Structure formats: C-alpha cells, structure tokens
C-alpha cells in the first residue's frame with residue numbers, strides 16, 4: 001500500500017508500542033508499519049502470548065533485516081503491573097513515539113442479570129482500566145517531549161447500545177469519551193490523538209468472545225464479507241503518516257454491507 005512519498009520518512013526510526021500485537025488487527029498493524037517504513041522502524045509488540053510475538057518478530061526480521069523488534073509480555077488486564085512492566089523496558093526502548101492501544105476483547109453474550117463477575121472484570125480491566133493506566137504513563141512522557149501519537153482502536157459498538165453487548169459496548173463508549181477528553185487536554189501541544197473505530201472485521205475476536213466455540217464464532221461472519229485485518233491496518237497507518245499538523249481524529253471503518261452494529265445486510 002502507498003501512503004504518499006513521505007509516509008516512510010514520517011515513521012523513520014520511531015519507537016511504536018502496539019498492544020494486542022499477537023493476532024488480528026494488532027499484528028496486521030505491525031506488518032503494515034514495517035512495510036510502510038521499509039523496515040526503518042522500532043516496534044514493541046505487547047501481548048500475553050510471547051510465542052506468537054516471537055514468530056511475528058522472526059517473520060518481520062527475515063523480510064527487513066534492519067528492523068528492530070521487541071516482544072514484550074504484558075497482561076493489560078493486570079493493570080497494577082503495567083507501571084512496573086513499562087519501567088522494565090530496556091533504556092533504549094523506553095521513549096515511546098507512538099502508542100497504539102489495540103488490545104481488547106468481549107466475553108460472552110449474556111443479558112444483564114446473567115453476567116458473570118469474571119466477564120465484567122475481564123472486559124473492563126482489559127478494554128478500559130489497562131488502557132487508561134498505560135495511556136496515562138505514556139502521555140506523561142510524551143508531554144515532557146511535547147510530541148507523540150496515541151492511536152485508540154475503538155469500535156462502532158461505542159455508538160449504539162446493543163442487547164447482549166452491554167459490557168463490550170459500554171467499554172468502547174468509555175474509550176470514546178476518554179479519547180475525546182485526552183484530545184482536548186492536549187490541545188496546546190503537539191500530541192496527536194487518533195481514534196479508529198472498526199466494524200465487523202474477521203479476527204480471533206469472535207472466537208475469544210465465545211470462549212473457543214468455533215461454530216458460534218463462524219456464525220458471526222456468515223453471510224457477510226467482513227473487513228480484513230489489513231483493511232483496518234491500512235487506515236491506521238494512513239492516519240498515522242499524515243503531516244505533523246494533521247490529526248485524523250476519528251474514523252469509523254465498516255464493510256460495505258454494514259451501516260451500524262445492527263443495520264447490516266446479510267446474504
């Protein structure tokens with residue numbers, strides 16, 4: 001994909017931390033960044049599954065021998081541990097130019113009244129508290145340098161409350177409000193706050209939501225042509241590689257047959 005002649009220049013040498021880089025949209029963003037920067041970029045890949053991250057590192061290094069990649073284990077829902085894990089980053093990886101808050105999940109499809117405590121805790125601690133704790137740490141260092149980009153991967157679920165999606169939808173609505181406040185708080189400096197809200201995208205998301213039940217997960221996509229992870233990565237990297245004074249503040253990205261969470265055309 002081409003993002004204009006300056007895209008590679010604008011990414012050159014930057015240290016970019018991507019949460020949820022072990023699969024789906026996060027790993028596609030890592031690949032797309034490496035391709036766009038022609039390997040001249042430093043990626044901190046964050047997730048719980050280190051083996052997956054190691055595989056992504058190996059593939060990218062074989063494609064771009066000069067690329068620098070640091071796989072970093074972190075369970076974002078274990079939010080009290082985040083400050084320590086960030087402090088533990090090697091010194092030459094500790095200055096983050098771009099933070100991509102992508103890790104996120106849904107768990108189950110229950111009505112309020114039947115929600116499992118464990119699901120309530122996992123969804124909010126991953127999608128909200130972990131994201132806020134990490135962003136708080138990274139924004140502090142970006143403000144000191146008066147520079148940096150934060151990308152939030154939200155969801156169109158934030159715009160429309162849907163039965164059986166109370167936890168996930170409200171967690172993404174919270175992200176939306178947090179992101180808007182963050183953008184306003186940083187109006188006088190050079191931080192850019194960029195939000196991308198995907199619609200239906202084929203990833204492991206549905207498999208995680210239905211706790212490994214592949215039949216249920218498949219049904220989520222049947223009759224649709226969902227977006228691919230690269231469709232979203234494309235938009236994220238496009239937004240990130242605009243000129244320094246250009247903020248693509250909020251983008252909603254849906255497949256052709258989806259107008260909202262519930263207004264869709266299924267073949």
Ligand SMILES: NC(=O)c1ccc[n+]([C@@H]2O[C@H](COP(=O)([O-])OP(=O)(O)OC[C@H]3O[C@@H](n4cnc5c(N)ncnc54)[C@H](OP(=O)(O)O)[C@@H]3O)[C@@H](O)[C@H]2O)c1
Nearest residue numbers: 020022023024025047048049075076103104201203204205
């Ligand atoms: N797929 C869609 O239709 C869709 C639509 C709108 C928005 N989104 C959003 O897109 C983002 C990426 O999801 P995806 O669709 O790419 O799903 P995915 O394939 O399941 O990827 C989720 C990623 O998040 C990581 N993650 C989950 N919980 C984590 C935790 N506690 N600590 C650290 N990392 C964690 C996972 O890594 P580990 O398991 O290795 O930790 C994985 O890399 C999410 O924020 C999701 O809400 C997805």
